[in-house]
Amino acid sequence: MTSRKDSFLVLKNISRDFTRDNRSYRAIDNLSVGVEEGEFVAIVGPSGCGKSTLLRILQGLIPPTSGELLYKNHPQTGVNSDMAMVFQGFALLPWLSVKDNVALGLSARGRKAADIDRTVSFYIDKVGLEGYEEAYPRELSGGMKQRVGLARALAIEPKILLMDEPFSNLDALTSVTLRDEVLMLWKDQEMPVRTIIMVTHIIEEAILMADRVVVLSRRPTHVVREIDVDLPRPRNRKHPDFERLSDEIFSLIS
């Protein structure tokens, strides 16, 4: 796979090894992919294939064993603070209120209190949590917890939003609503975040949301195919092209 020219974010021949019980495993093998600014990219693949590892390499949470990672044509070292992550298991701090959870990244950046307050309440409103500022995570439903996670990521106004299976810990109905809301936020002109990279194992979800689907193989993981999704939005899963794409990706994974 060749990456597109002058990309926003480029992974070149990335490999990643893990050691467990003194044996070394290759989780990701020679993987190359590019992401352009303003794009919504979905990464799909069989379970356990290292999708989440890839996302963490993207942000610099774990270093690749070999290969090169370019962000805006510069090699990226360490954690990229232009990115924010939404976690599968929400990863909220149970001892902090909703407000303080959302404020986490801002206070880490040393913003002024008034500034933090303003930004936090703006994003809490955006994700539809107004009135729950003082609540604690354990008092919230799963869907609301993930809204807090989303607001926390958006609040630092990242250039790229990373989402690690953000809807897989939610019930079916909740995930449908939350998906739509993420798409609305993406199209919202008030939102600074233009680029989204989402990892998922649900093929439908990927086609429903993304501009492009990157299909990964089993371990050791590499890119099997990149598929552009140019169906009109809002997308309809009953559309024949939708089903054709879905079948195509399904056959690539299984």
Add this chain to the structure above:
Amino acid sequence: MIPSFRRLSFLLPTLFVVAILSGVVLLFSRNPPSGVPVIPRAALADLPGDILQSLFRLFQAYLLSLLFAYLYGLAAALTRWGPRILIPILDILQSIPVLGFFPAVVLVMIPLFPTTKMGVEAASVILIATSMAWNMAFAVYESVRTAPSDLWDLFRGIRAPVWQWVLRFLVPVTLPKVIYNSVLSWTAGWYFLIACEMIAMGPVHYELPGLGSFLVSSTEKGHFGEALLGIGALIVTVMILDVFVFRPSLVWSHNYQIGEVEGPFSRISSPVYDFLASSETLAEVKKKAGHVGGQLVRFVWRRGRFGGGSLTIPDSFLRVVTVGGGILGGWVLLRSLFAGVHVVSGWVRQGIPWGSLSELPADLLFSILRLLAAYCVSLMWTIPVAYWVFKYPRLSRAVFPLAEVMASVPATALFPFVIVLVVQIFHSMNLASVILLMSGMQWYLLFNLLSGVGTFPSELREVSLTFGLRGRLFLRKVFLPFLLPSIVTGSITAFGGGWNALIVSEYVVYAQKDYGVRGIGAFLDRATYSGESPFLGVAALLVMTVVVVTANRLFWVPLYERVTRRYGYDV
């Protein structure tokens, strides 16, 4: 204030239990021990034999504790009145300082055996067991109570016979907690070994051959080198046990862990276990043994004609047991009360030593202040170490075994060194006493903090990284709040250890000289050894037990509940 009053309602049963216990003791101790078999000790050549004797004593105590833990834990978990009656009693028993059982056990055991030596030996084993048994009983109780209800339903659904319940449910479910607590119990056993091998009551003084008495007599005589050698031997023994017994067992018990919950020792590794697990001959032996064992169980089973029955016991049998137990219990109760009243009224007629008793409140205060000081110092060094291990996880491989060994070294073994260093340099027995107290407190804190650090979710680590939480902000918003439940559990166990250590830390005899400070531990020591009036010992013990139980009920338990509710990480 009403809820606090309700929380105090346990005081009455506490006093009741203590009264009954002392009554039972008095009932069986009509002929007080005489004869003074002090074995001349502390020749260096005896050291290997002493270690083996101590090891054997600890092993017996451990078996006894294990038996007690399963019987008591199961009774508490499976009967209706268990959680309401047996568990509070266990709580009280756990709160009585180990030395508190001394007079009771010695007085009961010695008349029960044909020779005094056998009686003292048995008393010593039981005394060691009182430092091992309670947490293991709690472990059995908790594992059975928290076993997934699906498992219960499954076993009930397949109408599992008793052997299947035991082999496939009870043992596997309890194994992880029981093994983990066994390791802690052995540590506690070593710690109190010294106190339990030197049995002195009033004028009567027994000494059993063993590592503990070796250490004491060599320090009493001021033989520094021999004491040092004894401690070295102790450390080597603890390490050998650790490598060849505890670690493999801990690793093995992880196979039975239900769910993904990370235990305190879940990151431990054991080359010995790996060797045993991968050995093919051993696997063959295990398979054969399992086959033969299975045949045996089935054979006994068919012969025993329990066939098809699940956990049902005939009603008539139950009734007989209940009635018989009731009558027996009532008789013991009545006789105990009678004996107790008789003896106590005898003491009262002798005259209550008000003069000595009036020192008790001030002594208690001094001891509490000393405990608090030792606790604060322990906290001040263990939290940074925990953070250090968190930042450099590889350190845990070194810190864990080190702490385990250090925790096993009996405080009393360290006394001569501490005393020589502190008293002769700083001229302060108070400081020495606080340091000795720390030896009984800090390791519990460290263990709990490290186990907390071990369960730090990778998610939280990633959140902190993605949002750039570093340094102080990370400590304040993520690390310390996450660790808070572990700090509280560690504090509870540390204070439990501290109260126990109080008795051996406030009054020390070294090189024929007494070193003491004012405190309730020293008070109890004097009362036990001098035999001035039995009233004093009982009073000190009662005060201490009530203080410990009260502190637990009014402070620690509510705090623990609050903290786990607010800071428990399970979102």
